Amino acid sequence: xxxxxxxxxxxxxxxxxxxxxxxxxxxxxxxxxxxxxxxxxxxxxxxxxxxxxxxxxxxxxxxxxxxxxxxxxxxxxxxxxxxxxxxxxxxxxxxxxxxxxxxxxxxxxxxxxxxxxxxxxxxxxxxxxxxxxxxxxxxxxxxxxxxxxxxxxxxxxxxxxxxxxxxxxxxxxxxxxxxxxxxxxxxxxxxxxxxxxxxxxxxx
Numbered sequence: 001x002x003x004x005x006x007x008x009x010x011x012x013x014x015x016x017x018x019x020x021x022x023x024x025x026x027x028x029x030x031x032x033x034x035x036x037x038x039x040x041x042x043x044x045x046x047x048x049x050x051x052x053x054x055x056x057x058x059x060x061x062x063x064x065x066x067x068x069x070x071x072x073x074x075x076x077x078x079x080x081x082x083x084x085x086x087x088x089x090x091x092x093x094x095x096x097x098x099x100x101x102x103x104x105x106x107x108x109x110x111x112x113x114x115x116x117x118x119x120x121x122x123x124x125x126x127x128x129x130x131x132x133x134x135x136x137x138x139x140x141x142x143x144x145x146x147x148x149x150x151x152x153x154x155x156x157x158x159x160x161x162x163x164x165x166x167x168x169x170x171x172x173x174x175x176x177x178x179x180x181x182x183x184x185x186x187x188x189x190x191x192x193x194x195x196x197x198x199x200x201x202x203x204x
Contacts, residue, residue, distance in 0.1 A: 044152055
């Protein structure tokens with residue numbers, strides 16, 4: 001009974017995080033979903049591409065249930081990080097469609113197998129795993145990247161939240177300028193307090 005509850009709980013949260021990832025693309029143009037927004041090149045469509053490959057592999061080959069379709073290489077020589085961005089030849093519909101097909105394939109695996117079903121992850125230090133391990137791993141990965149996507153989307157249009165239903169209402173620039181200024185003052189005050197405490201300690 002507890003296994004059924006745990007599996008459904010983890011699976012439900014994974015479904016929610018998947019939807020959050022795709023929601024981050026809504027309303028954005030082709031350039032904004034693809035362009036690098038951090039010094040390391042992190043971008044919204046690349047995160048979706050990355051997660052589509054992860055889901056396909058972890059709920060596919062790990063349990064001897066290969067994903068029924070071609071997947072981009074994630075380990076091609078000389079192409080480090082190729083799974084994290086979309087080339088000009090990869091369409092948005094192609095990447096999003098593959099992610100949705102990966103969900104369907106993953107959901108079939110999750111439904112068909114018991115939580116303690118055995119799998120094998122040859123690239124892990126301890127390769128023998130259970131479905132439980134993979135569910136937790138993919139929920140963690142998807143939640144982590146959904147957090148990245150939230151920050152990226154905020155940079156583009158100040159939109160935040162996990163779904164349309166829980167979206168944070170956008171406020172005007174005056175509000176956010178004041179908010180940032182308040183946080184900046186607190187940060188500088190904390191440094192000053194820390195420096196003062198350090199000077200005091202050195203005299204003891």
